[in-house]
Amino acid sequence: MxxxxxxxxxxxxxxxxxxxxxxxxxxxxxxxxxxxxxxxNGGELLFLALATCYCNDIYREAAKKGIRIESVEVEVAGEFGSDGEPAKNVRYHAKIAAHASEEVIRLLGSETDRLAEIQNTLRVGTPVTLSEIEAVSV
Incomplete structure (x- = not known):
């Protein structure tokens, strides 16, 4: 992909x-x-990416297990300091309503956290490279 x-x-x-x-x-x-x-701002969009990834992955993983999801809410929060400093204390909260027991829903949520691609990308510290700057004088 x-x-x-x-x-x-x-x-x-x-x-x-x-x-x-x-x-x-x-x-x-x-x-x-x-x-x-x-x-x-970029921080808001980064946190939106985390929330969106987890939300979408809940539906994906639930479908694999035959669990019908009613709704998902994901809120991501964290802190940014001075210019150039990375985020810290990033955490998220999920509310998952599904046609399953609370235990099964919590297990689904934990398994999805381990599989969420955006979360895992940040957790391993994937390098980001500026490949080119095209300068246009006007």
Missing amino acids: IISALVQNREGNHQVSLCTNDNVHTLAISPKSTGFGSSA
Whole structure:
């Protein structure tokens, strides 16, 4: 699976395109009130990625086990310090309503935490490389 994200920004205009393999879709995020940049910051989007991954994976893992999920709520919180400092104290809380016993639901939640790809990407400290800077003089 190949995944990419594209942000295109100029004064008063912010566009986000997401792609998994050949499936392209957009995400509506307005520009900052100053006109430049995104109204959502990277920390918020990182935490959204964690919440989204866990939510989607709950449904995936439940389907494998024949568990019918009624609803999932995931809240991720953490702290960022000064410019350039990584996040710390990142934690998340999940509320899972399903047609199963509380014990089975908790087991599903724990197993999903171990399998969640975004969580595991952060846990192992995957390197991120800036491959190129294309400079355009105007």
